Amino acid sequence: MPGTLIIAEAADGAVAPHSFELLAAGRALADQGGGAVSALVAGDESLAQSLFEHGADAVYLAPAGSLDPGYAETGAGAALAACEAADANVVLMGQTSVGRDLGPLMAFKLNTAVAMECVGLTIDGGRLRATRSCYGGNANAEVTWRGDVQIATLKPKAWDALAPDAGRSGAVTAIDATGEQRVRVVSTEAAEATGIRLEDADVVVSGGRGLGDPSAFGMMEDLAGLLGGATGASRAACDLGWYPPSQQVGLTGKTVTPNLYIAVAISGASQHMAGMSGSKNIVAVNRDPDCNMVQVSRFAVVEDYKKVVPALIDAIKALD
């Protein structure tokens, strides 16, 4: 009976946490009749144990480095071989630098399709059905596959990893196949960590066109500074030249997932939501109680930001 293959990623000798989420998704499919869950990982055999503990029934080991970012051509060869060896008709991988390339590449090589950044999966009549977000989060699409093999990349943090079970184990099989790598990787460097990067900030305060005045960003910076956070802006505000494009949050800007996102005078067009809807707690300051940003918020103040934000700065200072 066909099963599920997950493409695990590893760095610094350990399996990436997101790969355990893939295993949890695979196990949920197995519970619905989706068959055994196999995992492909590149590197040392020592990686296999944590994959078993988090839900893998079998592990396939590809040569070290063959599933690194930039090596999708190499990795596709290994993934196709593992897919066949595992008799998988569902292949799951992360919506990561690796999966973004590997998913489409595998799909086109197997004459099938790929659904990117899925947030839900079910087995329906023995076939996979996936839910994914589109139109900047304004709509959900549910898709199925015509081809035999059904490939999906999964949005990080959309599934919870299973608690490890040290009693689980299984067989480890080496995969020697790799694809021809035409893209030559020269160097890979981690992003520099100077100051608080917007993407890393625990708190982000963003302003939009509704501020009506570029100087109001000083107020946003004051609030962000007080909270140890970073300042962002909507595309509309950046296009007006009110704030540097490097600080733009949204579809064509940065994607942020802070613990606290304070949206000031931003209505919540999909362009902006695409960059911040993963924030854990959203606070809106907006005069329009019906706007999208207020609706998706945890807390909202429906008032003129010019009166609220300075008072909020004072109130937070007074807390200490």
Place this chain on the structure above:
Amino acid sequence: MNIVVCVKQIPDPETPASQFAVDEAAKRVIPAQGIAPVVNPYDPQATEAALRLKDAAGEGKITVISLGEDSARDAIKHALAMGADEGVLLSDPDFENIDNFQTAVALSRAIEKIGDVDLVLMGRASADWDMGVAPLGVAEQLEIPCVTIAKSMELDGDTLTVERVLDDGFQTVEVDLPAVVSISNEFGEPRYPQLRQIMLAAKKTVQVWSADDLELEDDEAGEDNRWLELEALYIPQVESNVEIIEGDSPEEQARNLALKLREAKLI
């Protein structure tokens, strides 16, 4: 040097959520009243990337392709006004509601029909379906390599050096042409079409090619031949759990918000 840039016309991603509507039976987005479709926001950067390479080389031809309805002409015209040389519109009733696999097949046939193409550039994804699959698909169809999410490019002979954006860093890669490269917003501001160029663009030719012109088989285009079936399209019911912070004055509202944030351990 022959460069092809693929562009797409999409519903404006700045459309307020309140005006976004879906025809669930037809599984299509209903165009918002009074909000014109726009060029996919990543695509002008792909055109900009092509223009910078052409400027640096001092020669070359840039052909813009768009697959879509007649309104896709506007996306082509925009690229022509930026400085691209020729346009091709892939238009056919059988191109409506096709998936990205079918789109990649049609685009690759058009690229083959243009002939002797050295480099294909596309935006990193389209902001409607947001898949980012087409660049890899076109490359696979043409049996050439693909580099995704580029932030800068430099050409030396036949070797293209590309700096690309990763989830947590950057990567430099080299690839020999011909190749496909998808361009990210980090590439930098696209040039703004000047009035004179807009007028010149009006005179540039836009050819229209059908499925037959691309010699597509009957089962390659057409909504019924999708590889990824669209089973449902709907606006998700976001359960609003918003707590509106009350108060007799903005100052009191701000104080109450600060207290709520402290209580929730968010500050």
